[in-house]
Amino acid sequence: xxxxxxxxxxxxxxxxxxxxxxxxxxxxxxxxxxxxxxxxxxxxxxxxxxxxxxxxxxxxxxxxxxxxxxxxxxxxxxxxxxxxxxxxxxxxxxxxxxxxxxxxxxxxxxxxxxxxxxxxxxxxxxxxxxxxxxxxxxxxxxxxxxxxxxxxxxxxxxxxxxxxxxxxxxxxxxxxxxxxxxxxxxxxxxxxxxxxxxxxxxxxxxxxxxxxxxxxxxxxxxxxxxxxxxxxxxxxxxxxxxxxxxxxxxxxxxxxxxxxxxxxxxxxxxxxxxxxxxxxxxxxxxxxxxxxxxxxxxxxxxxxxxxxxxxxxxxxxxxxxxxxxxxxxxxxxxxxxxxxxxxxxxxxxxxxxxxxxxxxxxxxxxxxxxxxxxxxxxxxxxxxxxxxxxxx
Numbered sequence: 001x002x003x004x005x006x007x008x009x010x011x012x013x014x015x016x017x018x019x020x021x022x023x024x025x026x027x028x029x030x031x032x033x034x035x036x037x038x039x040x041x042x043x044x045x046x047x048x049x050x051x052x053x054x055x056x057x058x059x060x061x062x063x064x065x066x067x068x069x070x071x072x073x074x075x076x077x078x079x080x081x082x083x084x085x086x087x088x089x090x091x092x093x094x095x096x097x098x099x100x101x102x103x104x105x106x107x108x109x110x111x112x113x114x115x116x117x118x119x120x121x122x123x124x125x126x127x128x129x130x131x132x133x134x135x136x137x138x139x140x141x142x143x144x145x146x147x148x149x150x151x152x153x154x155x156x157x158x159x160x161x162x163x164x165x166x167x168x169x170x171x172x173x174x175x176x177x178x179x180x181x182x183x184x185x186x187x188x189x190x191x192x193x194x195x196x197x198x199x200x201x202x203x204x205x206x207x208x209x210x211x212x213x214x215x216x217x218x219x220x221x222x223x224x225x226x227x228x229x230x231x232x233x234x235x236x237x238x239x240x241x242x243x244x245x246x247x248x249x250x251x252x253x254x255x256x257x258x259x260x261x262x263x264x265x266x267x268x269x270x271x272x273x274x275x276x277x278x279x280x281x282x283x284x285x286x287x288x289x290x291x292x293x294x295x296x297x298x299x300x301x302x303x304x305x306x307x308x309x310x311x312x313x314x315x316x317x318x319x320x321x322x323x324x325x326x327x328x329x330x331x332x333x334x335x336x337x338x339x340x341x342x343x344x345x346x347x348x349x350x351x352x353x354x355x356x357x358x359x360x361x362x363x364x365x366x367x368x369x370x371x372x373x374x375x376x377x378x379x380x381x382x383x384x385x386x387x388x389x390x391x392x
Contacts, residue, residue, distance in 0.1 A: 018250045018311070018383050019220060022059040023213035025292055026066025026206040027256025028184065028327030029099045030320075032335060034254035035071060035091035036342025037315055040370060041252075042088035044377035049384070054084045056141040058380040059252075063145040063216035065205040067256065069181035070128070073174045076140040077132055084141060085131070092342075096335050098127050103330040118328070121179070121188040129175045138164050138171040145216045147205035148180045151190060156208035157200060158215060162223045169197045181205040186279075187328055211292035213253040213299060220249075249308075250383075251299060252376060255316030257341060258289050259325045292316075293353075300353045309352065313376060315369050317345045318360060346370040 024034050038055065045053040055062070055075055064072030074086040074094070086094070102124045137144070143161040150157040159177045172195060180191040180202035192201045209215045270277075296314050303312035323329060324337055349362040350372045 017248075017386065018379075019248060020059045020061070020380065020383065021213065021216050021220070021249065021251045022055065022062045023211065023216055023251065023253040024062075024064040024068030024071050025212075025254065025256045025316075026064075026068050026181075026204065026210045026288070028067055028187070029095065029103065029330050029335060030256035030325070030327070030338060031067030031071055032092055032095045032338040033257050033317065033342040033345065034068065034315075035088070035095060036339055037254050037346065037369075037373070038071070038075075038088040038091060040346055041373050041377060044374055045380065048377055048381045052083075055088055056084055058384055059142055061143045061145060061216050061220060063147075063212040063219075064181075065147050065208075065210055065212045066182050066184065068212065068254075069146040069205060070178045072144050072146060073132060073140075073178050076142055076144050077135045077174055078139055078141055082141070085135075092339055096332075096339070099330040099335060100332070102127065103328040105331075117185075117189045118187050121183070121191075124182065124188065125175075125179055128178050132173070132175040132178065135174050136171040137161060137174060137177065140174070143219075145212060145219050146177050146181050147209045147212050147215055148177070148200075148202040149205060149207040150200060150202055152199075152201040156205075157202060158208075158219070160219045162219050167197075169195050172200075176200075184327060206288055206291070209291065209295070210288045211253065211255070211295040213251055214295045217249070217251070217299075250311045250376070250379065251303075251313070253296070253299070253312075253314045255292065255314070257317045257320040257325065257338075258292075259320050259322060260289060260318040296353055297355070301355055304355070309363075310375070311379075313350075313372055314352070315345065315372075316360070317341055317348075346373075 024031075024038075027033075042053070042055050045055070045058060049057075062072050062076055064070070071091055074091060075084055075088065077085040079085045103119060104123075137159055138161065140161060144159075145161075146159045148157045148159065149155075159172060159181075164171055172193070176191065176193045180193075180200065181204060183189060183191050183202065184204040184206065188204075190201060190203045192199065194200070205212070296316075299312055300314070303309055320341065323334065324341065326334075346369050348369055350364050350367045350369055351360040352363040353359070354361050
């Protein structure tokens with residue numbers, strides 16, 4: 001009899017060479033950008049492996065924060081045929097249709113905005129609950145990791161399918177998780193719900209990890225240690241995670257864009273800022289981008305140290321205008337522009353972070369991000385074939 005895999009619906013990773021991770025940043029309506037990238041990747045997988053190919057068939061873990069958490073749920077929640085509820089090419093149309101409802105044009109005044117969230121969140125809750133229904137965290141078609149932040153406990157609350165194996169807690173509804181991880185302070189109200197063991201009071205997962213790639217990697221590492229605390233011993237390795245060489249992890253990390261290359265500040269300018277002056281740059285330009293960049297630098301350093309640069313792919317656009325960078329600019333014109341940003345990003349040269357300067361620089365000038373996705377698609381298909389062959 002086959003041993004049960006640590007990954008639902010997948011042969012154990014030991015039967016291939018890689019543990020595969022897909023990560024999607026937070027960013028409000030800018031989720032259109034990674035949505036475009038994911039559509040391209042899934043298309044290439046279909047070309048290589050048949051029209052029924054879906055991203056869940058190739059990734060052991062899909063992680064997402066805020067808007068990325070919603071995309072994660074869309075890609076991994078099952079339909080009536082136990083296949084993904086959404087194809088990747090349905091993400092952008094979903095955003096184009098529903099973002100104007102979630103973030104309607106606001107006539108909010110400054111005083112009203114200081115007294116409460118910009119949006120009441122009712123439409124977000126309605127849409128998410130309609131689409132995801134009563135599907136729970138334990139029903140996803142592959143492992144998922146979605147960060148939130150609990151303001152009662154003042155600590156991150158990570159919703160992970162791995163943790164379900166180590167708790168008696170009834171799995172949360174995917175709709176509750178998505179509403180919570182999207183509850184950006186000042187934009188949407190916090191979200192609370194109860195399980196059989198505790199009560200949650202949650203806000204945007206970006207407070208903890210706007211770029212959830214490192215959280216996903218940590219969850220896999222925790223699973224290794226949980227399965228067998230002595231896994232580092234040659235005689236005590238967890239068979240589901242037995243290392244097979246330096247290229248053990250494949251991590252694809254998708255950003256939602258930033259203004260880092262276009263918008264700068266200086267000390268003289270910031271010296272006169274008061275509380276209101278600091279709110280936007282501190283919450284958007286500094287905090288979220290710094291958090292995402294630190295994860296990118298950490299993973300870039302790790303994979304370069306292992307001489308495995310081609311197994312870590314970060315796709316991000318640092319040249320958004322202030323208008324495009326807004327989390328809630330849901331005008332039809334802006335949403336279409338964001339879709340164009342995603343398409344243009346595919347044609348840009350592949351870049352990696354310079355570990356000295358911290359800036360992204362072209363890595364292989366003749367290779368575009370689309371070329372890199374094509375290379376990744378082939379690796380993913382080969383990995384899937386290796387697992388299938390070894391399990392028969």
